[in-house]
Amino acid sequence: MPERKIRVLVAKPGLDGHDRGAKVIAAALRDAGMEVIYTGLHQTPEMVVNAAIQEDVDVVALSILSGAHMTLFPAVKKLLDDEGADFILITGGGIIPEEDMAALREQGIGKLFGPGTTTGAAVEYIRDWFAEHGRDRESVHQ
Structure with missing residues (x-):
């Protein structure tokens, strides 16, 4: 049986209107053989989590340039945890100081x-x- 593709949701939460970086990373992940869903601009944490659950992703990658990373990353994590989806990796990037990353x-x-x-x-x-x-996605959904 072939190994299944990694499913990644790329999202731009918040009011940030710049999505060039998100599109670049989405293309790079797709070129690397991953299945990528890009949600577009101005997503709320709830919209991101709903899409992640609906699309049955392994990874949520958030692109945040607005400075709201200390609010948006924890909000998405809490909502995923509340949905029982704490097995989904939350990663991402943007303008984030090293101390905030830590x-x-x-x-x-x-x-x-x-x-x-x-x-x-x-x-x-x-x-x-x-x-x-x-x-194993099937074992999670039984």
């Missing part, structure tokens, strides 16, 4: 990527995480 990691958020990070680094991180934590 604080978010302590709250259960995965690795975050800042400006200048190569798309290959994000692809490798997601692949490595999935190799270690990947789940």
Whole structure:
């Protein structure tokens, strides 16, 4: 049986109107063989989580440039946890100071990527995480 593709939801929560980076990472993940769902601009945490559950994703990747990362990442995590979907990796990137990245990691958020990070680094991180934590989707939904 062939190995299933990693499913990633790329989202732009909040009021940030710049999505070039999100589109670049979505294309890089797709080129790396992952199934990618891009939700578009101006998503609420609830919209992101609803899409993640509906699309049965392994990873939620948030792109946040607005400075609201300390609110939006924890909000998405709490909503996923409330839905029993705490097995979904939350990762992402944007303009996020290193000390905020560390604080978010302590709250259960995965690795975050800042400006200048190569798309290959994000692809490798997601692949490595999935190799270690990947789940059998059928067993979760029985």
